[in-house]
Amino acid sequence: MKEFKNTEKLILYEDSEGGNLKILRERKEDEQKEKVLIYQYLDGNIQYGFEGEKIKEIIIEEADELPSFFSQYGFGFSEKTVNNFFRYSFDHPEVDTLIIGGLPSIREGNKLRINIDELEKLITSINQEQRGCNETKKTLVKNMIVDIFPEVNFDRASVNSSKDMVLRNLNDKLIEKLTAEEVQQLGEFYVKATRKFKAGHIIKKINAGLIKNAQMLSLQEIVLKYEKLLNDNPAESEWQKFFDEYITLFDSRYVHKVNYKNIATGITKYPDLVLVDIYGYIDFYELKKSGTELIQFDKSHKSWFWSRDVSMVISQVSDYLQKAKENALSYAKAIKDETETETEPGLEVNIINPRAIIVIGHTKELNTDKKRNQFKNLRESLKDIEFVLYDELLERLKNLLDSIKIENEHKQASVAQLQKPA
Template sequence: MNEVYQNKRFVLYSKESVNDKGKEEVLFYRKDLEDEDVDNLTHIYSILTNEEECYCEYYFEGDIIRLIRIELFEEEGDDSIELPKFISDLGFGFTNPNVNRFFKYKFPLYEIDTLIISVETESSKIDNQLIINYADLDVLLANLNQEKRAHSDTNKILLKNFLVEICPDVKFDYTETNNNKDLIFRNLNDKLISNLTVEEVERLGDFYVKAIAKFKRKDVVDKLNTGLLKNAQLITLKDIIRQYEKHLTNDPLESVWQSFFDKYITLFDSRYVNKIDFKNIATGITKYPDLVLMDIYGYLDFYELKRCETKLLSEDKSHKTFYLSTDVSKVIAQVSDYLQKVRDNAVTYAKSIEEESENDTISGLDVKIINPRAIIVIGHSKELNTKKKRNSFKSLREGFKDIEFVLYDELLERLKNLLKIIEEDKN
């Protein structure tokens, strides 16, 4: 038994041997100087060598991982073999306390009991072994050390700033914290989002705008601005979809749907560029459509909104057929009346809309009332739960020339498809 070295608390011994597989090995033992039993030695690891490889079998007292195998570098012309600095040569595990605690107490993969630190093999999981490449481990340790230094620097800055705030006579400069770029980006994750306040999110937005200003090339600025716009669209669209889904569940009054569509109708169909307040137009109509929209070509469409739980079909049991329900028939009669009055007074209405929409700064709207359409938003496809019902409703809805039926869940699908397009385009 050879003494390798001694510190104030422990002695490290080594012993050369040949194991039962014929491999040369050096066994290392730790002796606690406070232990009065002189023969009480702890076998902590072995270094094994042959013509092909040199590695250390390191006994680890983890809850799950019990063995670490470390591939070692053998310097040419140098018979001494040392453990890498990331592992304790006294058998106490990883020298970084965070790494050591993780693999000792927090490691979650119960099917793994062996950790291999490899020179050439890529990081991977094979059966009961977790392989970590040296290069990957170096990156981890560098990041952890950087985090530790940044934490220490932040604490120092916070203390100095505290003294400046409570006692301005103290001659310290007020310093912003977290100026380490890599550290900041590592912390930009979804977990952080849940902890942000409105004011903090607003600060992030201000920071993004200032960051864009550093670039001078127009193509770069345009690209960043486009990305910001798409992000804003995604946020808005996701919120609108959440509201829509909530309305579908609650089946609110028609007035609630009208308010919702009044805000967001242009998202459902990008052709529309103007909403017209028909109630303020001198048309002579006493009952008004819920929405009147003008498309990019100046043509008008009339929207009538009913509840999403409105019954679509009734059954004629004697003939084993389906026909449009009473509620649907009523709304058809209602919109047919709109359309007829608009056709009969097309010139007068167009002129009234132009005059009422004109002001000191903009010209009036040049609308074209030619074969106007009525779009009835009503019902849900869950009612069409058989092939016969679906075919019947398809035939009935396609039988109208100037009236179109749109189901509420069909509009939700449009919104989700739009969201998917924006997300794919962003990526």
């Protein structure tokens, strides 16, 4: 046995007795002079001891020397993240050995075979990520100083990462975390990036796919917010805010919202929403609480009738409709004048047989066939007034989202089929 490396705290030894070269270490502070086996050459391979909770041994196949991504002092992988994962986070009761070599990665009983090129690529990616994070951290600190102390002679810097780092993080899991605004930001970057291509059909194809994905992500976010509101049963004002912000996103019939309160129509009570569809026709929306009682039972006549709250809202929207019909021309002119700008003509609307949509209640109240049938008869008896229950609308949103997902999947499958070699 001979010493071949001496550091501040350790001495490394070579031992070739028995025909197999062994590398051992000794701590200088150890009074017992105990020597611990780090690795040994055996049958053309290197056997490397590993002190993981599950992984106890690493075999490097057909190796003349220890790869650089292993600690020569016997503490595992040189890259800390990889080392900590296999030492503490890897949790498989049947696997206790790693094999590193040139063969494809595969599990073999109690061993995991990892291709050495894939491992080196992983470590390179982690190092790039860490360097990028360090640069980002420095840039964030610098930008904070610039924001707080403008007199400091620094220029703001963009937080950029390497191309490989960005592309690695563009995966399906990221999609679920993005908001509609973040998708829009990505979309703007995406459109700029397409300008490097000269082929117009490529840009159109990319942009069409982007629009569909943005719509899908927007709907996912809308559905989550809608479900929370439906569960909370908030005040009518909260529903008004939600519909005012999102209805033109999840109902493609509508292309414009009219700020009715700014229009001189001679009335003092306004619908919650006034929407214009793609043909220029107007719909009035009235929003009530999702927990509003829909129907009540008349014991004397053994029948169901509208609840007091529903009767009041029917009377309310009937008044909107009547006044709109009586003053159709003046209303249309007032809307056109109000929506006119320096560069755009005012909105041309048709107030001919306008509709009123009442969003109210929940189907859980209609818990018997009798109630469901009576409600159906009552809602169908009204002229130009449509009832939409909150959970019915949620189901429509989910169906729309599913249809967009299916359409995207079909398109992706078609593209993949076309890209297959003949």
